[in-house]
Amino acid sequence: MVQNSPSVLRMLLRGLIRRCAHCGQRGAFFVSWFKTQDRCRGCKLLWQRNMQGFVLGALAINIVLTGAALIATLVVGVVTSYPDLAIVQLLVSTIGVTLVVGVVGYPISYTTWLAIDLIMRPIESGELANSHIE
Numbered sequence: 001m002v003q004n005s006p007s008v009l010r011m012l013l014r015g016l017i018r019r020c021a022h023c024g025q026r027g028a029f030f031v032s033w034f035k036t037q038d039r040c041r042g043c044k045l046l047w048q049r050n051m052q053g054f055v056l057g058a059l060a061i062n063i064v065l066t067g068a069a070l071i072a073t074l075v076v077g078v079v080t081s082y083p084d085l086a087i088v089q090l091l092v093s094t095i096g097v098t099l100v101v102g103v104v105g106y107p108i109s110y111t112t113w114l115a116i117d118l119i120m121r122p123i124e125s126g127e128l129a130n131s132h133i134e
């Protein structure tokens, strides 16, 4: 484990605002909203940390967030329009919320998953030392 690792709360907060969970670098892994680079711009931490299935964890977070937003929108829509359900408005609002949360949450789910991964598997001493290898 590398010395001076940030606290669990700090790593999670950094992940939630799209920063590197380890060094706090803004825009560390995303060149654009959907395009990533392999290493953090600040600490050179490898994005997927040599772990197969890393993307699966990030996608699971995005799916759970999107599904929760969809269900919340559906429940609010049904409760507010009951007993005369406004089907068209419900469809438009749930589809809209699903698209917005899915797209907006895409990079956030990745950096949050990296934070969770760093909490579960702290950085090994050689992980940053080998940062010159591309």
Ligand SMILES: [Zn+2]
Pocket (backbone or CB within 6 Å): 020, 021, 022, 023, 024, 025, 028, 040, 041, 042, 043, 044, 045
């Ligand atoms: Zn970093």
